Amino acid sequence: MHEETPVIVACPNGPLLVRGDVPIENPDGTPVQKNRRTVALCRCGASVLKPWCDGSHKIIGFRTDLDHGDVPQ
Numbered sequence: 001m002h003e004e005t006p007v008i009v010a011c012p013n014g015p016l017l018v019r020g021d022v023p024i025e026n027p028d029g030t031p032v033q034k035n036r037r038t039v040a041l042c043r044c045g046a047s048v049l050k051p052w053c054d055g056s057h058k059i060i061g062f063r064t065d066l067d068h069g070d071v072p073q
Contacts, residue, residue: 013064015040015053024051 006020018024018039024032032051039052046056056062 010043010064011040013062014043014057016043017041026051 004020006018006022008022009017011017018041019037024034024039026032041051042053044057044060044062046060047054
């Protein structure tokens with residue numbers, strides 16, 4: 001059996017794409033069931049489907065290209 005190496009990709013101004021067998025847990029350590037091999041994790045904090053991305057980053061103008069200390073207007 002060939003095991004695929006897990007890959008995590010940070011999408012510009014968007015979620016983290018997680019591909020492969022990577023366990024996902026809630027902050028309390030409870031495992032979260034994945035229904036797909038590739039999932040998108042929220043990193044803007046605005047998703048109502050946490051830990052999954054629901055596209056809220058587009059609505060709130062989430063940016064990942066800011067310098068440290070910059071605050072979006």
